[in-house]
Amino acid sequence: MPGRLDGEVAIITGAARGQGEAEARMFTREGAKVMLTDILDEQGEAVAQEIGNAARYIHLDVSQEDQWQKAIGETVETFGKLTILINNAGIGLKEDFGVEQTPLDVWNKVLAVNLTGAFLGMKYAIPAMREAGHGSIVNISSIAGIVGGGGLPAYHASKGGLRLLTKTAAIQYAKEKIRVNSIHPGGVDTAILDPFGEKWKQRAAKWHPVGRIAESDEIAYGVLYLASKESTFVTGTELIIDGGVTAQ
Amino acid sequence: MGRLAGKVAIITGASSGIGRATAIAFGHEGARMVCSDIRADAGPEGYEDDGQKATAEVILANGGQACFVQADVTQGKAVESLVLQAVERFGRLDIMVNNAGVFTRLAPIHEKTEEEYDFTMAVNTKGVWNGCQRAIRQFLKQGDGGKIVNIVSIAGVIGLPEEPAYCASKAAAANLTRKLAVDYGPHGINVNAICPNFLATAMTRRFHGDQDIKSTVEEITPLQRWGTTQDLVGPAIFLASAESDYVTGSLLMVDGGFTAK
Numbered sequence: 482m483p484g485r486l487d488g489e490v491a492i493i494t495g496a497a498r499g500q501g502e503a504e505a506r507m508f509t510r511e512g513a514k515v516m517l518t519d520i521l522d523e524q525g526e527a528v529a530q531e532i533g534n535a536a537r538y539i540h541l542d543v544s545q546e547d548q549w550q551k552a553i554g555e556t557v558e559t560f561g562k563l564t565i566l567i568n569n570a571g572i573g574l575k576e577d578f579g580v581e582q583t584p585l586d587v588w589n590k591v592l593a594v595n596l597t598g599a600f601l602g603m604k605y606a607i608p609a610m611r612e613a614g615h616g617s618i619v620n621i622s623s624i625a626g627i628v629g630g631g632g633l634p635a636y637h638a639s640k641g642g643l644r645l646l647t648k649t650a651a652i653q654y655a656k657e658k659i660r661v662n663s664i665h666p667g668g669v670d671t672a673i674l675d676p677f678g679e680k681w682k683q684r685a686a687k688w689h690p691v692g693r694i695a696e697s698d699e700i701a702y703g704v705l706y707l708a709s710k711e712s713t714f715v716t717g718t719e720l721i722i723d724g725g726v727t728a729q
Numbered sequence: 730m731g732r733l734a735g736k737v738a739i740i741t742g743a744s745s746g747i748g749r750a751t752a753i754a755f756g757h758e759g760a761r762m763v764c765s766d767i768r769a770d771a772g773p774e775g776y777e778d779d780g781q782k783a784t785a786e787v788i789l790a791n792g793g794q795a796c797f798v799q800a801d802v803t804q805g806k807a808v809e810s811l812v813l814q815a816v817e818r819f820g821r822l823d824i825m826v827n828n829a830g831v832f833t834r835l836a837p838i839h840e841k842t843e844e845e846y847d848f849t850m851a852v853n854t855k856g857v858w859n860g861c862q863r864a865i866r867q868f869l870k871q872g873d874g875g876k877i878v879n880i881v882s883i884a885g886v887i888g889l890p891e892e893p894a895y896c897a898s899k900a901a902a903a904n905l906t907r908k909l910a911v912d913y914g915p916h917g918i919n920v921n922a923i924c925p926n927f928l929a930t931a932m933t934r935r936f937h938g939d940q941d942i943k944s945t946v947e948e949i950t951p952l953q954r955w956g957t958t959q960d961l962v963g964p965a966i967f968l969a970s971a972e973s974d975y976v977t978g979s980l981l982m983v984d985g986g987f988t989a990k
Binding site: 655656667690692700702705709716719721725729 | 983
C-alpha cells in the first residue's frame with residue numbers, strides 16, 4: 482500500500498522522545514525519510530537506529546543558527562532534498578511562573594527554543610524546499626498560543642508568537658507552494674509535563690471536555706495530515722487538537 | 730484497509746460538489762455510505778463529468794457499499810427518517826457529515842428579502858442543527874461515540890462582501906459546532922467543522938464563470954487559485970477517522986491561506 486508521505490524528506494526537531502518521536506515513527510511508516518534532531522543525543526540516536534534506514538539522527542540545539550545550517554545541509558546530503566519541516570522542539574520551565582517572578586534568563590531561554598528555534602528552522606529550510614519545488618512546514622504551537630493562562634508568561638508569549646509567525650510565513654511563501662501551518666495541542670502526556678507532576682496531569686484531564694489529556698500519536702496524526710498532500714489547499718491555519726478545551 | 734473501514738456515514742447534500750467528492754472518497758476508504766440529498770443526481774450546474782450518475786451508483790461501481798436516501802434537511806422529521814434508514818440499512822451510524830448548504834444571491838442587507846434570509850437559515854443553520862441532533866441521539870443510543878463534521882465556510886468566521894444571510898447562517902453553524910463539542914466530549918462524540926473558501930461547485934458557478942470575480946478570488950487567495958472539491962477530501966477523512974479522536978470543537982480552515990491575512 483502506498484504511504485501518505487512517499488517521496489518526502491522531513492526534519493523533525495525534538496524527536497528523541499514524546500511527540501517528535503511519535504511523528505518520526507509515523508512519518509517513516511508512511512514512506513518518508515526523516516532526519517531526527519534533538520539535544521538528547523543518546524535517545525535520539527537510539528530512536529533513529531530502531532527505525533532503520535529511513536531515519537538518521539543529528540544533534541541540533543534549535544536556538545543555534547550554525548547548527549541549523551549544518552542540520553539542513555546534512556539532511557539534503559543524506560536524503561537528496563528537504564520537503565517537510567516539523568518545528569516540534571519546545572520547552573516549558575517551572576521558573577516561568579509569572580511576569581514579576583520569571584527571571585529574564587528563563588524568559589530568554591523559552592523564547593530562544595520555542596520561537597527563535599522555529600524562525601531559524603524556517604529561515605534555512607525554505608531555500609531547500611524551494612529547490613525541491615514544494616514544502617510543508619508544521620509549527621507545533623499550543624493552546625497556550627491561543628488563550629492566556631494564569632502563569633507561564635514566556636511560554637504563552639512564545640507559542641502566541643509562533644502562531645502569527647506561521648501565518649506570516651504562510652502568506653509570504655504561498656506562491657512558491659511552501660505551506661506553513663500551526664498545530665495547537667492541549668495537554669499531551671509527554672516529558673514536557675514532568676516538571677509539573679502527576680497531580681497536574683490529573684487536574685488537566687478535567688479541563689478537557691473529553692476528560693483526558695492526549696497521547697503523542699493523537700498530535701502526530703494531525704502533523705501527518707498537514708505534512709501530506711491531503712492538505713495542499715491548507716496554509717496559514719491553526720489545527721487545534723485539544724479535546725475541546727478552547728471551544729469552551 | 731481503508732481509514733474508514735466498516736464505518737457507516739451519512740453525508741447530506743451528497744449528490745454534487747463537496748458532498749459528492751467526500752462521499753466517493755469515504756467509499757474508497759471503506760465506509761458504508763448513505764448519500765442523502767433532495768435529488769439523486771448531480772444536476773447540470775455541477776462540475777462533475779459524470780453528473781447524471783448518482784453518487785451512490787458511483788460508489789457501488791467502485792466496489793463500495795452505498796445507498797441514496799432522499800431527505801430535505803430543513804425538516805426535522807425527514808432527517809430523523811434519514812438516520813433511521815441508515816441504521817436499518819447498515820446497522821448503526823458512526824459519521825454524520827452535515828454538508829447540505831445554499832447560497833441565494835449577492836446583495837447587501839438593505840436589498841435582501843425575508844424569504845432569502847429564512848431559506849438560507851433553514852438549510853445552512855437549521856439543517857445542521859437537525860443533522861447534529863438526530864445523529865447525536867443515535868450516537869448516545871449506541872453508547873460508543875461518533876463523529877460529526879459540519880461543512881461551514883470562511884463566511885462563518887469572517888465578513889465577506891454581500892450575502893449577509895449566508896455569513897450569519899454559517900457563523901451560527903460554526904458556533905453550534907464548538908458548543909456541541911463541549912457538551913458531548915464526555916460521550917466520545919467529536920464535533921468539528923471544515924471552513925472552505927471559494928470552491929468551484931454548482932453553488933458558485935455564477936461566480937466562477939464570471940472572469941472578473943474568478944480572477945479577483947485568485948488574486949486575494951495566497952495560494953492563488955480556487956479550491957476544488959478534492960481539496961476537502963483529505964480534511965474530511967481526517968475528521969471522520971479515528972486519527973482525530975482528540976480533535977473536537979475545531980474549525981479546520983481549507984482556504985488557501987485566505988483567513989491567515
